[in-house]
Amino acid sequence: MTRARRLGAALLGGGTGTVFLLLVLIFAGILALNPGFFEGPSLMAFLKQAAPLVILAAGQYFVIVSGNFDLSVGALVGAQVVIAARLIDGEESRTVPVMLVMLAFGIGVGLVNGLITTVLKVQSFITTLGMLLVLYGAIRLWTGGAPTGSLSEAFRTPGRLGITDVPLVGQIPWALLIMLALGAGAILLMRTRFGRILMASGDNELAAKLSGARVDAARTAAFVLSGVSATVAGILIGGFAGVSAQVGEGLEFTVITAVVLGGVALGGGRGTALAAMAGALAIEALFTLFNQMALPATLRPAVQGAIIIAAVAYAARRRTRPALQTTASPS
C-alpha cells in the first residue's frame, strides 16, 4: 500500500517521476497516431537515432548534478566528427587509432573545462561557453570552414549498423547496446562513493568540503565524463549520418533541456541519471510525435518550448509542496 502510494507519488508527484509520465503520454500519442511505430524495426530505428542524445544526457547529468554546466558538448561532438573525417580520410586501418585520438581529445577537453572551473574558479557557464567558441573557431580555422576527408566503413559501423536478422526486431543497433551499457555504467557510478560526493557537492558544496570530500576532483572528473560522452556521441552521430558542416550544432541546449526535463535541478544536488536519460528519450520521442502529427515545422520549436516549460514547472511546483517532499525527493 505504502509502496504503491510512493510509486504513484513519484510518477505524478513531480521531481524525477514526471519525465516518465511525460514519456508515457508522448508514446501514447505516437501509438494513437501510428501503431506501427511500436513494431520492432521502427522502434529499433528510433532507439538507434536517440542513443547519442541519451549518452550525452548521461554525461551532462554528472556535470549538472555537481552544480555546473557543460555548454561545450555540441561543439565537441562537431569537432570530433570533423577530426575523425580528416584523420581517417577513408582509410579503414586508421579507424581504431583515430578513435583513440578522439577519446584522448574528449578527455583533454573535459579536463581543461574541469580544471579551469575548479582551480581557476571560473564559472562553468563561462568556461564551457568559451570552450564552445574555441572549438568552433579552431575547427573552422583548421578546415577552412568545410570539413574534408571521409569516414571509414568501420568507423560508421557502431552508429549505423547492428546485429542483423534478429527475429521480431530485425536489427539490434550497436548504438542501442552501447547506450544500454553506458547508461547502466552511469547509474552504477552514481551509487559509488564518487557518485555521492558528486551529488553532495552540487547540493551543498561547503558541507561536502567540510566533511572531507574532494569536491574539486569529483567535479573535474564529471567534466571528463561529459567529454567522454561527447566523444562516444560523436562516433555514433558521425557513424549514423556521416560528416556535415553542421554536426552537433545546438546539441548543448537539447541535451541540457533533456537533463532538466528529467528533473535534475540546475545548480545540482538533485535528480537521477536514469531520469536524465529518460529526459533525452522524451525529447527524441517528442520530435517523433511532432513528425507523426505533421505539425508545421515552423511551429515545432514553440510547442516544444511550451511543453518543456509546462513539464518542468509542473515538476517544480509539486516538489516544493512540503507534504510530498518526503516521498518525492530523491536524495
Add this chain to the structure above:
Amino acid sequence: MQTTRLAFAAAAALGLLLATGCTTDAPADDAATDESAPAADSGEWFVQAEYDEQLAQRDIEPEGDPNTPWLQAIEPEWVDTSAFTREGGDATVCFSNASVSNPWRVTGWITMQEQVKVLQEAGEIGEFRTSDAGDDDDQQISDIQAFVDSGECDALIISPSTTATLTPAVETACASGIPVIVFDRGVNTDCATTFIHPIGGYAYGADAAEFLVENLEPGSKVLALRILPGVDVLEHRWAAAQQIFGDSELEVLGNEFTGGDAAEIKNIVTQYLQRGDVDGIWMDAGDGAVAAIEAFEDAGKPYPVMAGEDELSFMRKWEETGMTAIAPVYSNFQWRTPVLAATMILNGEQVPAEWVLPQEPITEADRDEYLERNAEMPSLHYAKFGGEDLPGFPDAWRDR
C-alpha cells in the same frame, strides 16, 4: 486540492497547445491536398512576375563565351562606367562578405581569392581587403561603414547577409561615390553599379520539381527537405516547387526544416519511411543529401527519385547507386565575377546593370564529366565552382 487544480491547469495547457497545433496545421494540410490552390502559405515569398521571368531565363542563350560562364550574362543591359575610370592599376578592392558559414560559400570564397591572385599579378588589383561578418547583419553594416569611412577602397564588393536590413548600408556605400558591386543575395536598391547573381531561386526550385514530376508516376509521394525558413533564395526555391507540385499529380508528404544537419535529415527521412513509402525527395539545397539516401538504404527501401545539388558528396553517391537524380545548380562560379567586374569598372569598361549568370542543372548526361573534372576535390566541394583554369587549381581547393 491545490494538486488537483494544478493537474487540471497543466492538462488544460497541454490541451490548448495540441489544439492550437491542430488548427494551425489545417491550412497547410489543405494546401498539400487541394491541388487547385498551391502555394497557399508561400504567398509572402512568391512573386509571379519574377517566377515567370526566371523560368523564361533558363531558355535564353546567354551572351559571351560558354567556356567562361562566369563572364556570360543573360539579356544584359550594359551601363557606362567611364565615371569610375581609374589610371595606374594596383587598385584597392574591398570585399564585405556575409560569412563563410557553409561549404558552398567556402568553395566560392577560395575561388574568389584565387581569381584575385591572378588580377594582382596582372597589376590590376593592389590590395584586396576583406571582412567577414559571420552571418551577423549588424556586423556587416559596420564592416561596410568602416570600408566607406577609410576612404581607401577604389571599389567595394558586397555579398549581403540579408536583404532588407543591409539595404541602407549599401545605399550609404553607393553615396560615397565609389563603384559598388553586389552579388549572390540582393538588396532593395538598384544603386549598385552592378548586381551579380545566377538566374535565381525560382529557377533552382523549378528545375528540381520539374525533374520529379517528369520522373515519377502520378500519385507518387514526395518529401521536401529544407534548410531553414526566411532566407529569400531558399524560400523562392520552395515557392517555385510548390507551384509545380501544385499543378502536378504528385502528393507532397511534407516539408521539413533540417538546418542542413545530416543527422537531422536522416532522422526525418527515416521517420517518414516508417509511416509509409516515399517515392521522391526534393531538397532546397544539397547539404546532407547523402544522409537522406542512406536512410532509404538502412530502411531497405528502393532509392527515391531525387533532386540534390552539385555538391560532390551527393553526385558521387548518385553515380555509385545509379539512382534517378538531378543536381540543380546555384552557380558557385559567381564568386569569380565580382572581382573581375571591379577591374572592368575601374578600367571604364561597360558592365551589365543586372548581371544574370547562367544557371544550368547537372543531369545524368553530364554528371560523369563533372565528376571526372573534380575527381581530386573533397566531398563538400561544388562541381560548378568554375576555377579549373586558375593557377591555384587544384591545390587551393583540395587542401582547403
